[in-house]
Amino acid sequence: MTIDPRLSETSPAAPITENGLFLADVWDGLAANPKALPAKYFYDAAGSELFEQITVLPEYYPTRTELRILDERGPAIAALLPEGAALVEFGSGSTAKLRRLLRHLPGLAAYVPVDVSGEFLAEQAETLRGDFPDLAVEPVVADFTRPFGLPEGVKDKALAGFFPGSTIGNFEPGEAGRLLDVFGRILGPGAVLVLGVDLVKDREVLEAAYDDAAGVTAAFNLNLLHRINRELDGEIDPARFTHRAVFNAEASRIEMHLVSRRAQTIRVAGRSFAFAEGESIHTENSYKYTLDGFRALAARAGWTAAEAWTDRDGLFSVHALRRAG
Known part of the structure; x- marks a missing residue:
């Protein structure tokens, strides 16, 4: 909240x-x-x-389930991102999920992790640079719920967004819609946003x-x-x-x-x-959302549904959205 x-x-x-x-x-x-x-x-x-x-x-299913979806559907997700894009991860935290996508994105030009925890962000960015020396890593310390400036080095590149972990669920539905609009204004018309959304299930x-x-x-x-x-x-x-x-x-x-x-x-x-x-x-x-319920929320915020993937038990979903224009 x-x-x-x-x-x-x-x-x-x-x-x-x-x-x-x-x-x-x-x-x-x-x-x-x-x-x-x-x-x-x-x-x-x-x-x-x-x-x-x-x-x-063991009780916390979202992370391992989302990782499994990223592993299994990584090629399909990567195919939706522009060649030579800069990937902006909102609220980046650990790079574990990003790494699942990087293996499918050899042409990614830059990675822009955004997080409020500057110390943790810097540690993760340094480790990633060591493991992927050809990838430009340009961290931004910012509150991703508000508009922020992108590094100069990525402003001429096609942009895509990554928001894994079902963090969207931490916001009231109206706030979630406004957040998606903020992402859209940062990424620009036609951008793709890949995000995790937890699903309704047993109490x-x-x-x-x-x-x-x-x-x-x-x-x-x-x-x-x-x-x-x-x-x-x-x-x-x-x-x-x-x-x-x-x-x-x-x-x-x-x-x-x-x-x-x-x-x-x-x-x-x-x-x-x-x-x-x-x-x-x-x-x-x-x-917690249904697939159709989340698509409707995204549509009200100016995004169209490109694709959605779930695990076989219907615990979790990964959505690909495209910004209007």
Whole structure:
């Protein structure tokens, strides 16, 4: 879920810097009713590392299923991308999925990974350069939910987009449509966008994927509180909160919450926020789609469906969209 990063009219002033925007979002989110924080703040260096651990858990089907689709359908996906294109990956994180495509894209001119976690991005880019010395790798540290500038070296090339991992499901449907429009404006008319979309399925499968037996997803969720303590002078005891993941069938989404174990007051950068026992901070939504439902959403955002691939069990899908014009 996302929240406007500007300060609310009732919030004390905070500097308009990267940390200032983080603080503004936290103040606004904790003052709201119900309380909520933007999921994008999960991904500091520690959060990014925890998420990579989540992707290999036995309960977490999306990553291994998407990788299988990319392996099996890689040639068909690659055939839709222009020769000599620059591939822009939004929210790149690990390069594991990109590598599945690179074997089918010998003519790719450049790769532009975009992520808010600059340290993790730089590490991944350096490793990729070592493994693919003929590929120009030009990382961009940016919030991919907003328009950003592309490196000068790729502006004269045909552009394609890559958005794997079902991250589109973390946005409210209206926000997801606006995000797809942002991607379209960055990539330009006629561009192809390849993205992963999680599908509707049994509640038990969904909830286990977001509340694993080893507790890694719980640690990932709770790391948001640790990050607030580290970066925003927070005074929060994470042990006083517990992780909860539940499938909201009516809204077709998994919801993640941090639930207060007791009545308590926390402080962030000198500002206090009271919690009742059982009150939660809503930290993430993960919407699940049908194939037709997602195609309709993409169409409203100016994209036409080129192709879609699923696994044999219908757990996950990879879509190829083409921008109008």
